[in-house]
Amino acid sequence: MLDELNQQLLAQLSDGLPICSRPYDEISKRLSISETEVIERITALQQSGIIKRFGVIVKHAALGYRANAMCVWRIPENQIDDIARYLLTFPFVTLCYQRPMQPEWQYNLYCMIHGKDKETVTAQIGQIRSHSQMQNVEHQVLFSSRCFKQRGAIYR
Amino acid sequence: MSLTLLQKKLLNDFQRNFPLSPTPYADIATTLNVTEAQVLQAFQELSKQAAISRIGAIIPPNQIGVSTLAAMSVPKDESERVALQVNHFREVNHNYERENAMNLWFVVIANDVTHLDSVINDIEATTGYKVLRFPLEKEFFIDLSFNLDLANA
DSSP states (O other): OOOHHHHHHHHHHHTOOOOSSOHHHHHHHHHTSOHHHHHHHHHHHHHTTSSSEEEEEEOGGGGTOOEEEEEEEOOOGGGHHHHHHHHTTSTTEEEEEEOOOBTTBOOOEEEEEEESSHHHHHHHHHHHHTSGGGTTOOEEEEEEEEEEEEOOOOOO | OOOOHHHHHHHHHTSSSOOOSSOHHHHHHHHHTSOHHHHHHHHHHHHHTTSEEEEEEEOOTTSSSEEEEEEEOOOGGGHHHHHHHHHTOTTEEEEEEESSSSOEEEEEEESSHHHHHHHHHHHHHHHOSOOEEEOOSEEEEEOOOOOOOOTTO
């Protein structure tokens, strides 16, 4: 579990690294620790895998990747690993998760697909579905219509 | 949006392993053979144009605290009002409207299960709609970075 200071540090980072000459120094002042300690703590969080990636977080929508679809599939439990592996062979599939079904929503495999526009994404999904094992799979394609919030997690 | 060559490099080459030195932007400048001032200005513009959401850390779900994907089915003419109510919760960190009868999708992050339950109960009480939970069971891949083809961006 994270100590209090690491939680505060991650909360600071969730607002973004300041864009100034000495950003870690800036954060260190807010937390009343030294610049060196900020850098050491981020390094350690990265080494331990708590931070998976530290860097520029691009907003796809602003860069011409206007369409993003969440695809949900209903897959027999014993085929999930294989199908997930298949989905991830496509470069446009960026995330793939297994989640529980609910009575109102009986899908258990989720993937995210990004593309320049809706037509491209639809064609990409067609490509995925061309595989014989995917043809009769219950699925839904959920294009995003509006983004109300996209920000870093807040840890307190 | 038109991007300068410097901006494209900043977007593509620094999605991971951002320099952890006291002067990271100066380090980037040295790598790219430009000045620190140019790098700072380019990042400030990218941020202002909302091409980047931030320079920060990606933390896999459930690495710290607990989280769940959540969804609500809300009549279309109510969706904006409800989405804004959901946005109001500090524990909500992604909130999208999607083209489906199940139209509002968001992520809730909390310190522990009790906190998560209470946030979701509050969201249901505030909005008047049921919240379905889809916590992560298995992650097959998680990395939001991908190589951008910036030729036409």
